[in-house]
Amino acid sequence: MTFNYQKSNSGLRKVKEAGPSSLPNGQDKFETIFKVSRKTFNYICSLVKDDLAKGSSLTSTDGKVLSPEDQVAIALRRLSSGDSLHIVGEFCGVNHSTVSIITWRFVESMEERAIHHLKWPDNKEMEGIKSKFERIRGLPNCCGAIDTTHIVLSLPSVEASKLWCDHENKYSMVLQAIVDPDMRFRDIVTGWPGSMNDFLTLKTSRFFKLCEKGKRLNGKKVELSEGFEVREYILGDMGFPLLPWLVTPYQGKDVSGCRVEFNRRHFATRVVAQRALARLKDMWKIVQKVMWRPDKHKLPRIILVCCLLHNIIIDRGDEVQDEMPLSHQHDSGYRQQMCQAVDKNGLVMREKLSQYLSDRLPP
């Protein structure tokens, strides 16, 4: 499939036909503008082109009909730059309302056609995930890392209720993600208002219920020492409760000895979740910038599609991810939340893990 640039005056055409110097800010590469390689771009087009070809045809400002590939390019530009509809429209040579329509068509289509890129791993896949996590810092039987970030909103005064006001006095929407060692999102929850903290977001999630009922993270146990097995679990920071299936670090200043070492390994392993969220926001800036009066029913779906795009880049082995910086700061201006809820079985499990790592592994 080729990318068809038909518009005589559009920025899309400039990308293809003009030299690098004609593009603003040195944006001389396809990947810089669309945040995906041509290979991945073509794959995305193959997913959604049928949907985008349906319905009324959309045209550029000079009257040319926009092909599905053009529409994908415009939608990707909108999601990756986070620029306003007007700026994206001007860049692509289409009316701002066309940008809005195309973006939403793209989101709806991706929800349906690309949702298989975000799923909880099956047993076979999980074995590989556990193995990769263990290779990081030796934590056995670990199935994922969980973290939460905030999508900051700017709300009109009539909607600016306390509900959307988080603990940093910003209006925001919550995104909770469980991530595998390749920084692939495996489970997300989003749409809840910013006033919900990490624990509440987790508690309202289906994942929590499934785990509590023993229907998730219920795979093969690993024997650490004689008479003690460790079940499947995920790692989370101090904003989450300590549970038999969710291991958090030791808290407090008095932590010492093997517990310090455990916390170090714990952080090194769970940092993939922070990096994934940081990369998500860095790559798809529509969820990084302060959203100006968003439709709060559409925003979760946009966030989901950004997560899908994030996973597609990983699944396709897109080289663009190699050029992204490995930051783990995804929630700038937000303090670490603290949750004091602990489960006694979670405590026992953490102690055993800590002891095991202390005894068996080099620092």
Next chain:
Amino acid sequence: MHCPTIPGAHNWLDKLRSSKGFPLDNGLNLENFLKSSSPSPNPNFSGDVSPPLLCHSPENSLNLINASGFSATKRDPGAWFDIMTDVLSDLFNMEGSYDFRRLRDSRDRKNGRKQSRPRICALSAEELPNFSARNNADNNSGVGGGSRDDADVDISSCSRTEVTVIDTSIATWKSEKVIYRKAHVWKVRERKGNSCGKGRGGESLVLKKRRLGQNKKGQDGVGISASTECLDDQDRRFQRRQICLASPEAEKKQAFSSISNAGNLVYLNKDWCEDGSVDVLVVIWWAIGKRENNGEALATYYKGLVSLPIYLVSMLLVRDQVCSNVLKPRTRNGFSDVLIHWFSEPALLFK
């Protein structure tokens, strides 16, 4: 509060202290407590008793214990402070009691995550909303168990906010919830009519229910009619059923009889429906108690009267989507349990 009989407990204060798990003879009376109301500057944070508001949820089976270890007898002064704070809080309903802990925690805890030099946000019980969520009849809502009884807060006095939640662990990963909030009390409900969210497999909730034979009453006491099937309209959001127009006369009479016996008001101007200005008849019914089958009977009745496609929609499904000024209840003898309206644009209903 039930206080068990403690051997050696002579008065109410002793019993109270014993019930809270600390010895009677340690010199820690109220005066001492007040004198030492500034806890040690460096308490072991992990020795805190977990905040009850967060954790005392029977549904999630969290067995909360002292996080520093397994013995409750080796508490440091900071822990004693917490205990006394809890006791006084219990006794005098001191809502601000958690302020002490919050202030102390915010001083003592530092641990980085999202910033190189993060400030600590130690959420106290006061800052955490009392969260209560309830599943509807379905089990796919993805809403966690409630943390306290719903019945103690009048939902009508709460602010109401609709949200769209994505949860990829649910087969229908998109759902619409309603958050009722009053101060720190939250309630979450599945939004009515929110049963056709797209998701993996694309099977709607109601269709699934029908397939599984789980057509039970919801917690509102309002049944979901078995005749309400889930189809996609343009928004794929609502369920509708197009009913065949032809109907035997006997069936029509029987249906009408059924309606009359039920005491419902039948409100239909046939001319309105067949003057060409109306494309479709939407029958919205509101079942109460044992009358949940009346909606189907109504549709059966109408299909013999008008040559229009008829959509039968349970009020249960549209109650929250329809503007109150669009649908006016027709009443007779002060009783209204059936609403009938028709639109040339069914989409008006679903906005």
